[in-house]
Amino acid sequence: xxxxxxxxLFSLIILIYWIITELFTILFxxxxxxxxxxxxxxxxxxxxxxxxxxxxxxxxxNRRRRRLARITMLFGYVxxxxxxxxxxxxxxxxxxxxxxHYYLGILIPLAVVAIIFVFIRVPVVRAWGxxxxxxxxxxxxxxxxxxxxxxxxxxxGTDSIALVxxxxxxxxxxxxxxxxxxxxxxxxILVMLVEHPGKKAAPAGADTVFELGDKLTxxxxxxxxxxxFHARERFADA
Numbered sequence: 001x002x003x004x005x006x007x008x009l010f011s012l013i014i015l016i017y018w019i020i021t022e023l024f025t026i027l028f029x030x031x032x033x034x035x036x037x038x039x040x041x042x043x044x045x046x047x048x049x050x051x052x053x054x055x056x057x058x059x060x061x062n063r064r065r066r067r068l069a070r071i072t073m074l075f076g077y078v079x080x081x082x083x084x085x086x087x088x089x090x091x092x093x094x095x096x097x098x099x100x101h102y103y104l105g106i107l108i109p110l111a112v113v114a115i116i117f118v119f120i121r122v123p124v125v126r127a128w129g130x131x132x133x134x135x136x137x138x139x140x141x142x143x144x145x146x147x148x149x150x151x152x153x154x155x156x157g158t159d160s161i162a163l164v165x166x167x168x169x170x171x172x173x174x175x176x177x178x179x180x181x182x183x184x185x186x187x188x189i190l191v192m193l194v195e196h197p198g199k200k201a202a203p204a205g206a207d208t209v210f211e212l213g214d215k216l217t218x219x220x221x222x223x224x225x226x227x228x229f230h231a232r233e234r235f236a237d238a
Contacts, residue, residue: 013083020079021046024072031065032152032233045069046076148231152222160222161192164229166214179206187228189220 021042028038148170151163173181183189195201197213210216218225225231 017046017079017083020075024068024075027068028065030233031068032150033065034151034153041069042072045072046079048073048076048080148229150226150229150231150233152233153217156219159220160225161217161219162222162225164216164218164225164231166210166212166216166229168230169210169212170228170230173210175209177206178204178208183228187220187224189218189225189228191216191218193217 021039024042024046025035025039028042029035148167149165151165153161153163155161178191183191191204191208193201193216194204194208194210195215195217196211201215201217204216216229218229226233
């Protein structure tokens with residue numbers, strides 16, 4: 001194998017690894033995890049580095065995430081073995097006399113990878129891609145705007161902090177203030193922040209009334225949050 005082929009293979013492996021990371025990140029985002037936290041844990045699972053944070057509780061607390069985490073670890077293990085085997089074969093087949101003849105061959109694949117990486121990292125393109133993935137996710141999971149959505153933000157002990165978006169106000173809470181709903185006493189859920197459409201997020205008060213499009217930052221048991229607000233895990237972060 002000549003140097004051009006070796007560099008091309010190296011660049012291709014980097015590109016494939018990056019694509020795999022993005023794909024598994026998307027799958028975990030389908031389960032309602034924020035993008036950055038999902039990506040960090042996916043990299044940890046794929047590389048087998050065993051780096052553990054409190055965020056790993058998000059993966060262990062949900063059956064679908066545990067299954068997906070197992071698949072990610074197994075895939076990463078097999079793929080890493082394939083990479084190591086490929087590089088051993090590459091370096092064993094290289095000849096030092098070939099180096100000076102393939103400077104252009106080194107630059108071409110690296111330039112392609114760099115262009116793809118920069119292109120995808122452009123904010124406008126990234127936003128367009130997220131919008132497209134949101135539509136695909138909604139179609140696959142068959143969600144409609146009649147369902148509220150929940151995004152898991154963090155865990156504190158056995159409870160969680162989540163962001164609930166109200167596409168449809170539950171009938172039992174329509175026109176009622178927080179004091180009338182008595183959520184804390186009945187469900188153990190604390191509504192901390194409320195972001196009305198077109199306004200900044202503000203602390204929830206006793207007289208707060210839910211509106212369509214509200215984004216609620218709540219604290220409580222994750223399953224109870226989903227049941228109380230008739231919410232399903234969502235794909236998008238925003």
